Amino acid sequence: MGYVHPTLVQEQSIPLILSGKDVLIKARTGSGKTVAYAIPTLQKLLSITNTTDGIKAVILVPSKELCVQTYECFRSLSRYCSNVINVVSLHLSSADQQKGYLNEYTDVVISTPKMLLNHLKLYSDNILKNIHTFIVDEADLLLSYGYKEDMNKVVERIPATCQNIILSATLNEEVSLLKQKLLHNCVTVKLEEENTSERNDLNEFFIEVSEEKKALLLYALLRLHILKGKVIIFVDSLNFGYFLSIFLERFSMKSVVLNNELPALSRNNIIHQFNRGMYDYLIATDEGLAQSIPENSEKEENGGNSGTNAKEDAELLGDSENEKDEDSEIEKDVDSEIEKDDSDDFDLEDSSEPEKETEETQNDEYNVSRGIDFENVAAVINYSMPASVSHYVHRIGRTARAGNLGTPLSFIVPTSDKDQRILAEIQKYNPPRDGHPVPQRLPFDISQIESFSYRVEGVKRGITPNLIRNTRMMQLRKEALNSSKLKMHFEDNPHELELLQHGLSKQLVRPIAYLRDIPDYLIPDALKPKSNPEEAKRGHEEDEKNKEWKRKRVADPLHVAIKGRNNL
Incomplete structure (x- = not known):
């Protein structure tokens, strides 16, 4: 796996876990916490002489993506002992497979709290009677996103003789309560390196910008290569994520939206494509679906701009009208029954679950800021500010991983009470660096990039709610066609397959050729x-x-x- 030396968290945690003690580990994201508990867990399994059947280790994580990532880590580490140790991620299996796994020869189970609790209810609590290691990863996020009740029910089923391990990037009141319930005579590993202000590989900044100028600022930062390399952009709603993706595509900047409407395996594939460099920009939310594009965004789309070039505006709007006709045609082709089957396929959890999963919990199991391992991310842009300091810490943890440099940059609206409050809390959480608050204000004169306004505003007006809706629908239809679960259904209902296939060859969003290049006279002298x-x-x-x-x-x-x- 390319390991030469252990990270600090691994060096301090592995001996403690091997000793059998309960351990609380507080360390920043990207510090190697997964390997820190995976190695001693596997070592403990290999050293067991009692070969009783049943689950011996349970690992709870906040999201389906993190289930996949943790599973891959365990599989890599146990490559040469896979015939002895069987590792299962519940989110990678069908309901029938899961039942067999949990009742026979599974050694390690990786799951979200809700998925594990569903199986404990449907099958038997006895499947946990032989476990000797119980691990809660990203505990602060597990408890702050609606998993508190599920966690309490799972904890009640853990044997008293089990070794318990909690890992968290931050220690809040809820984590402290979980510690009191779960850990006994525990050892706490609290690493000093987790404080972002003391890290030389992470440089945090913020720029004050009005809501109306955010898209202009983003365009300048990316198109002028002020921010170079792969970038993750956090927004507060899925609709606006697609808005930004279409916006960047118009300027020939390839991006992808990590959509929580897609199944876990599809989202994991998007992450791998981003890691391989197929996309430079990944747009994501970490607070689930919100409402559609805000009213002020619609005003921006429909509003005028005194500096707009008339010829370019006419071409942009004309292109938008043609797309609107195509979008309407595609939308009419989608049958409501197919949409129902399509949505059923995207839920990989057991369909026989007695309790209806709420939208909030669905969103909880999708969260891109929760420990997902992105590779070589140069910058994280908080286009919309997070809801709390904890969310901020996990967002910026997607960059500056494994010793690489990273730049988190936040867009702060001066007139937003929420933005100002969150910024103050973050700066209070982080001690100053060289006498400056963290994050530090980045001096950026927006007037220097006003020459791009007519381009940006023209493109924004061409991105209609109808185009956003049908772009999302197109992605879902492609996933439905690729679904193995729907393959037999389409064989029995070929007319529905034809309806889904109709219009997929049409490209809803096309780059605008003349916007690909920037005339030299538009580039500010300071940025040339x-x-x-x-x-x-x-x-x-x-x-x-x-x-x-x-x-x-x-x-x-x-x-x-x-x-x-x-x-x-």
Whole structure:
């Protein structure tokens, strides 16, 4: 796996866990906590002489994506002992497979609290009677997103002789209460490196910008390569996430939305594509679905701009009208019954669950800021501010991982009480660095990029709610066609397959060719690349040589004679 030296959290935690003590680990995201508990858990399983059947270790995580990531970590570490140790992630299996797994030869189970609790209710509490290791990862987020009741019910079923381990990036009151219920004579590992203000690899900034100018600022930061490399952009609603994705696509900037309407495996595939560099920009929410695009965003779309170029606006709006007709045609083709089957397929949990899963809990099991391992993320942009300091810590933890550099940048609206309050709480949480608060204000003169306003505003007006809705629908339809669970249904109902396939070849969102390049006169002088004096000197010398050569050529009698003959 490429490991040479253990991280600090691994170095301090592994011996304590191997000793059998209850452990509370507080360490920042990206510090290697998963491996810190995976290695001693596997070692303990290998050293057990009692070969009784049944689950021996349970690991709870906040999201389906983190289930997949943790499962892959365990599978990699147990590569040469997979015939002895069986690791299962409940979110990777069908309901029938899960029942067999939990009743036979499973050693390690990885799940969210809700999924595990459902199986304890449906099958038997006895499946936990032989466990010796119980691990709660990302405990602060598990408890702050509606899992508190589920966690309490699971904890009641844990044997008193079990070794318990809690891992968290922050320690709040809810984590302290869980510690009192679960841990006995525990050892606390509290790493100093978790404090972001003391890290040299993480440079946190904020820019004050009005809500109306956020898109303009984002365009300038990305299109002028002020922020280079892969970037994660956090927004507060899925609709607005698609708005930004379409916005970037118009300028030929490839992005992808991590949509919680998709099944866990599809979302995990998106993360892998982002890690492999297929997309430079990933847009995500960490607070579930909110309402559709806010009213002020609609005003921005419909409003005018005195600096708008008339020709460009006409082309943008014309393009939007054509798309609107295509969108309407596609929308009519989607049958409500197919949408119902489509949504059923996207729920990988047991369909026989007695309690209806609420929208809030569905969103809880999807959360991109919860420990998901993104690779080589250069920056995190908080386009919308998070709801709390804890959310902020987990968001910025997606960058500066494994010793790499990272830049979290937050957009702060000066007139927003929420933004100002959250910013003050974050700065209070982080001790100052070199006499400056963390995050620190980044001086950025918005007036320097006003020359791009007519382009940005023109594109924004062309992104209609209808286009956003049908872009989301198109993605869901593609997932339905790729679904193995719906394959037999489509074989029995070919007309429904035809309806879903109709219009998929049409590209709803196309880049606008002339917006791909930026004329030199639009780039502010302060942001233009500085020329190298040596290169400028060489260029001047070459120009002088060319001028001298032309003078000699004009004065050449033979050249003059040939030119005169050609003119006859």
